[in-house]
Amino acid sequence: VHALVTDLLAGSTRAAARVMRAVDDRLPGYETLLEQVFPHTGTAAVIGITGSPGAGKSTLVDRLIDRFRLRGKVGVVAIDPTSPFSSGAILGDRIRMQRHFGDADVFIRSLATRGALGGLSRAAADTARVLEAWGAGVVLLETVGVGQDEIDVSRVAASNVVVTTPGLGDDIQAIKAGILECADVFVVNKADRDGADVTVRDLEAMLALGQSVTETRRGHAPALPLETKAPEPELWRVPVLKTIATRDEGLDAVLDALDAHRSWLATTAEGARRLRARIEHELVSQLSAGLIYDALSELSQAIRDSVTAIQEKRSDPYCARRELAAAFEARRRIDPLGE
Ligand SMILES: Nc1nc2c(ncn2[C@@H]2O[C@H](COP(=O)(O)OP(=O)(O)OP(=O)(O)O)[C@@H](O)[C@H]2O)c(=O)[nH]1
Ligand SMILES: [Mg+2]
Numbered sequence: 001v002h003a004l005v006t007d008l009l010a011g012s013t014r015a016a017a018r019v020m021r022a023v024d025d026r027l028p029g030y031e032t033l034l035e036q037v038f039p040h041t042g043t044a045a046v047i048g049i050t051g052s053p054g055a056g057k058s059t060l061v062d063r064l065i066d067r068f069r070l071r072g073k074v075g076v077v078a079i080d081p082t083s084p085f086s087s088g089a090i091l092g093d094r095i096r097m098q099r100h101f102g103d104a105d106v107f108i109r110s111l112a113t114r115g116a117l118g119g120l121s122r123a124a125a126d127t128a129r130v131l132e133a134w135g136a137g138v139v140l141l142e143t144v145g146v147g148q149d150e151i152d153v154s155r156v157a158a159s160n161v162v163v164t165t166p167g168l169g170d171d172i173q174a175i176k177a178g179i180l181e182c183a184d185v186f187v188v189n190k191a192d193r194d195g196a197d198v199t200v201r202d203l204e205a206m207l208a209l210g211q212s213v214t215e216t217r218r219g220h221a222p223a224l225p226l227e228t229k230a231p232e233p234e235l236w237r238v239p240v241l242k243t244i245a246t247r248d249e250g251l252d253a254v255l256d257a258l259d260a261h262r263s264w265l266a267t268t269a270e271g272a273r274r275l276r277a278r279i280e281h282e283l284v285s286q287l288s289a290g291l292i293y294d295a296l297s298e299l300s301q302a303i304r305d306s307v308t309a310i311q312e313k314r315s316d317p318y319c320a321r322r323e324l325a326a327a328f329e330a331r332r333r334i335d336p337l338g339e
Helices: 003-009 013-024 030-040 057-071 119-134 148-154 169-177 196-217 251-267 269-298 300-311 317-337
Strands: 045-051 074-080 106-112 138-144 159-164 185-188 240-242
Touching (some): 003 030, 003 119, 013 030, 013 106, 030 119, 045 057, 045 148, 057 074, 057 138, 057 159, 074 119, 106 119, 119 148, 138 148, 159 251, 185 196, 185 251, 196 240, 269 300, 300 317
Parallel strands (some): 045 138, 045 159, 074 106, 074 138, 159 185
């Protein structure tokens, strides 16, 4: 085992920062570090906090740190999709957790959006694991749930809190479209503003609809006629909770809901199924990103030639696609002979 990993496992903050930098910069051997970290992961609670810009995610995370901190070390991964710069830097006042920067048992890491497909969720998963190996019993992932890349990040978390605010009718449309499926707990923050109860009712109505659709699709309902004695499907009822993060109100209920969701995951067949689905999603998405990258780099010259040919009407996209796929296949076949 690498000395850096030994120090990391002993709880060294310096070692954690160095491992994260090595992973970020893809330094030689970074994957070996991650391989050695992996066996020491899998028991921390990884919690996603997603929602529209300015909904109060960072303020909520700050309050949750206060509470989780009483149980041990806490890791935070703050993802800023608007920053094109590389990760690691503290992203200024967008992050409202400065109170915790002096705390040796709270590690806050910022990640910026990567260009590469799936790069952000991979970085988030790797960072969460390093934080767990460092000793964090809880890792909080803050993301703005706007793009596909950010929604993918929510698949890294075992439990997801979706944060919204009163009076955002359009917001609810966006939630319907994208993040309804991944919400385990809804929070209506800024409940000091008008319309919080209306938003709670809207969300509950939407969830009631969504839930029956999900049940049908998963085959839980309707029950087969002969299985009348089958146990109730182990459904998780998504709670909708009101908070005023700036006044630290409503946060205990959020904590309770997260604890309940965690034990639901650990004790039900549906929880086990979700864990397996997360592992599979990570493996398949990283594998496909890698395979596509390899294939496209191998074919890059042929692709450029085809683009020219299509432009000059010597070829068409359909024919070119078949030819490129065939060329890739042919290269694979001659590879073992040592090109
Ligand atoms: N009135 C009110 N304001 C709040 C509440 N929670 C947060 N805010 C304010 O809302 C603003 C945005 O809060 P943040 O916590 O930075 O929100 P965010 O979702 O992390 O924002 P981004 O990371 O920029 O997307 C800040 O000015 C907060 O003080 C609340 O419960 N009530
Ligand atoms: Mg924020």
